[in-house]
Amino acid sequence: MKKIGVALLGLGTVGGGTYRILRKNHELFRKNEGLDINVLHVIERNMKRVEELGVDPAIVSENIDDVVNNPDISIVCEFFGGIEPAKTFLIRSLEAGKSIVTANKELFSKHWPELEAAAKRGKAGLYFEASCVGGVPVIRTICEGMQANTVLSIKGIVNGTTNYILSAMSKEGTSYADALKKAQELGYAEANPSADVDGFDATYKLSILSTLAYHKKVPVERIYREGISGVSTKDIAIGGSLGYTLKLLAISKNRNGKIEARVHPAFIKNEHPLASVSGSFNAVHMVGDSVGDIMMYGRGAGDLPTGSAIVSDIVYCAKQTKHAYLPFKNDGSSRDCDFITDFESKYYIRLTAVDKCGTLGKISTVFGKNRVGITTVLQKDTVGENGTTDIIFVTHDTFESAVRKALKEISSLEGVKSVDAVIRVED
Amino acid sequence: MKKIGVALLGLGTVGGGTYRILRKNHELFRKNEGLDINVLHVIERNMKRVEELGVDPAIVSENIDDVVNNPDISIVCEFFGGIEPAKTFLIRSLEAGKSIVTANKELFSKHWPELEAAAKRGKAGLYFEASCVGGVPVIRTICEGMQANTVLSIKGIVNGTTNYILSAMSKEGTSYADALKKAQELGYAEANPSADVDGFDATYKLSILSTLAYHKKVPVERIYREGISGVSTKDIAIGGSLGYTLKLLAISKNRNGKIEARVHPAFIKNEHPLASVSGSFNAVHMVGDSVGDIMMYGRGAGDLPTGSAIVSDIVYCAKQTKHAYLPFKNDGSSRDCDFITDFESKYYIRLTAVDKCGTLGKISTVFGKNRVGITTVLQKDTVGENGTTDIIFVTHDTFESAVRKALKEISSLEGVKSVDAVIRVED
CATH class of the missing domain: 3.40.50.720 (NAD(P)-binding Rossmann-like Domain)
Known part of the structure; x- marks a missing residue:
């Protein structure tokens, strides 16, 4: 023995x-x-x-x-x-x-x-x-189960704290501050919650998973990061009425060898298998060119779930006769490593505008001029203070730069009071 | 090289x-x-x-x-x-x-x-x-990712044909015969569909997964098997109104070293991660004593998904310096291998009874006498031919033998026309 x-x-x-x-x-x-x-x-x-x-x-x-x-x-x-x-x-x-x-x-x-x-x-x-993802063997899956694939994308709910907070906001209509407080009381969130709620923890995990999946170093500092502290219960509710669930997603895509990697709140369709991953559970969804869609799901933290992965590694390590290393194709800093920074995505946009004939037309014209296609427009019939109203747009797939440019122009239009929310929508 | x-x-x-x-x-x-x-x-x-x-x-x-x-x-x-x-x-x-x-x-x-x-x-x-489960590395997960666990249960949707048929019946209200015919037209079901719809294919996969997970040979012939041909759109709809989704589940449990293994249609709560696995997708949900709940999801069949697993095995095999064998603790036939045949489960039961004062009381008395606890009773107010009505019961966890005994007695009660459906309900 x-x-x-x-x-x-x-x-x-x-x-x-x-x-x-x-x-x-x-x-x-x-x-x-x-x-x-x-x-x-x-x-x-x-x-x-x-x-x-x-x-x-x-x-x-x-x-x-x-x-x-x-x-x-x-x-x-x-x-x-x-x-x-x-x-x-x-x-x-x-x-x-x-x-x-x-x-x-x-x-x-x-x-x-x-x-x-x-x-x-x-x-x-x-x-x-x-x-990554506590006891769920997602690294083993990438390295020992997907060798026949070029991995095309990773989408993960890899942080239990933020998923707990967003689930509570979504299910109970709790505010961000209250949900965070409850997470802290339950021990799901640290006294200083920044590593979780600002998305740092998720970028670490996305860096590791993407580096293994794409056989290219994807450094933390190349990952776009946006936390959940700006998320409002209002947008979660409106998104819900449009058939979407809000999650903090860690996303990376291999677009013909160019890598894009980002961590941010995103709406996903309720039918997507990631949408039903709630509370402190985690999941990673991947697409391989041979295997198609696969997803792994389980507890992302905790003494025994994470201990299970540690001990699995001990057993696995003990059986190796030769240790494998990842052949890094780059160090992530050199010029020949292509990273995409102008993401292509759908966008959910909420504006406050004066409820006046012509405002919607002016806004739509600016979107069109910037080649931002709109799939959904939702104007709430409730008129707020000063005669203003919410207008919600969901766009077709479009470049981030185009959306930013359009919104800059729109925010200076007469009748537009403010751009209140810009949330990416993932398929 | x-x-x-x-x-x-x-x-x-x-x-x-x-x-x-x-x-x-x-x-x-x-x-x-x-x-x-x-x-x-x-x-x-x-x-x-x-x-x-x-x-x-x-x-x-x-x-x-x-x-x-x-x-x-x-x-x-x-x-x-x-x-x-x-x-x-x-x-x-x-x-x-x-x-x-x-x-x-x-x-x-x-x-x-x-x-x-x-x-x-x-x-x-x-x-x-x-x-098992096409391109999803579920065997690798059991053998190389869950070594730190005593596996407590496996619940799988491991047959795409039956899952496609049940999803169609559930979503479109199609009859079993029509859904099967459509599955055959689309190439999801064979001309002779018995291996799939009668649950044979699922027993093969459950045998393999359970043998690996429990380190005990779980032979096909020891697995209880019931197919989906007797499933009615009516029960799917009633179950749906109670918050359940019907799936053909491959289930095995390790009850203190005694193994129970069965393949049959079962209701699961809509919130269970397996409930949203629809169409030709497959998934395996497992519970380990350290890791807790984990689930793996993906395409269960097809040239490239299954080819992905074959090629993964080729690469994996090529890297082994010593091949591992499963240390069979039994051959599945000897007396010291314990199998449970009297399953403990919840049950959904649908009866046709005369809509007459007292019938429900008599039925409930028989259930009680046989120690079958009832959590839900649903009597439809629509009265059919001959003044009969549907009565639906959902039981607490109870032994199969107790349910069978109670139903034998109930079916001979005055006022009870027939026992129309008995479907297990899994947590």
Whole structure:
């Protein structure tokens, strides 16, 4: 039986979940996988947590040397999150020939090439299934299940916090502020929620998934990002009446080798399989040129779901005889790497205008002049203060630059008070 | 670069799709996977098809010896379907040390142990991702993504033909006969549709998925099977008014090590992620004790989707240094393998009864006596011929045996004309 020594760096939520799964399933792995997996060292300073989880204090320290210099440890799992000290500890582990397993999407998306270089030096492996969509093996699917495909697009709901907030706003008509507050009370959102609600977390995951799917480095800083803090219950309700659900989507597309990547709130049709992914669930929808549409769905966070992916990587890593690396075709910064920044999409636009004959005609003329085709116009018959009314437009597929240009012109038209919402609509 | 010689047995729909994917992506596999994959031999007698696909006639024959004796062929892909000659050809290939890749769920579910024995003799591998849910890597997910879990349940929509028929009946109110006829016209159903509509195909797939998920052989003949030919548009509509969608589900559950497995029409709540899987799409929903709920969704059939899974297996197989076999814990026939046959489920029951005071009371008394708890009673106010009316019951979780016993008694009650429908309801 193959003996596998594991080190855990941190015993937080996911670290603790991983420890519990490894302990509970020790016999299962011997029986089903032929692996005798044991935790040989833990880096953690919170001894109360150590006791709570029943970890033998004799294998706990705060010194990474205890991991790097232990020849019986072959796999190092990191749960610190953030860049340092995770990066230094993992690079030292890799250079010592130890493979690493992590859920650290920020570190991985920002420093992948350095980690990969260290892995090559140490002939060790990089495993990060847990970094995207918790326990759902979406990375395994891309790498081991879609080899026959040129991936054409990825659309994901990859952040549970924002999906919980948008679901609450949609189902209960709660305001953004109230939904955020409730998410914080339930522990779904951090005290400082920026990483989630401003879309940073989603860009990390989209960077990782897109890089694997397109075999091209798609760096975080090349991903357009827009969070959900500007989203109003009003637009969610109007979109709902038009058959749309609002989601924070992480989208990337391979347009004949040119990559576009963006994270922003978007309306999708209620019939789209992503529309029914609600609450803290996550899902990734992909299109491959052979397989067509596929989607994977599950819990995107939590101690045991994410621990499940960490432990899956431990088992997977333990069975590899040769670790694979991604052949980066670019570093994302060079000129020969094409990124699209003028996105083509449909748009939902809400204006406040004076309810007066001729205003709609003037607006439509400007859209037409800028080659922005309109599929839907909705004018609410309720007239507000100062005789103003809402006018909603949904466009055909059009370039972002054309919409921006048209809206600039429209906002200076007589009778147009303000452009209140511009939300992309995805098929 | 590693050279991989492939043989294709049959150039039908999936065989042709596989050939086209391999030819189109030859450079992709060299670049992304470091594999030089070439089709070295094809077994096919239809030379018109050979020409249509542009296969070099020099590598086509009808003689399996041309494959078995070719030392440059390491992977044999089978597309005949059915048991023979597929079984003989594949066993000969395995014994000659060639790994096999197949979508043949009938062969695999019925003769897995023999194929595995031949694979061990030849030190070759068995790959059958394409046998379940077309291009969606559900087998890879179970084997390489859920190792940290004891799988608790599988619920799948694994047959596109029946899902197309039920979706049409549900959305358009079409009768079963008309929906079947349309499916046949569109090529979704065979002239003899029994393998699909009677649920055989789904039992093959459920056998394979359950065997992998529970690490216990779940043989086809131990799976309860009920097709969709008895389903009426009326019950679909009534179920719809109660918030349910009807699907042909392949269900297996691991109840503390005892396995239950069944294929039958079932109502599921509209909010369940499987409910929105419509038309020819397939999906598999699983629950693991660590990961919780996960679902995978995509096209269950077709030349390119299934070819995508075949080619994924070719690439995957080519990278293995040691082939894995499933450690069968039983052969499915021995006494120590526990199967549950008295299922616990909720039930939808429709009766025709005389619209007379007291009938409902008598029926309810019999249910109560048999410990069948009722959550919903629906009596339609339309009275039909002879003063009869429909009464619909939905039960709490109850044993099948209790329902059957109660219904036997109820059907002989005065005032009860007939028991018209008994449909299981899954959470």
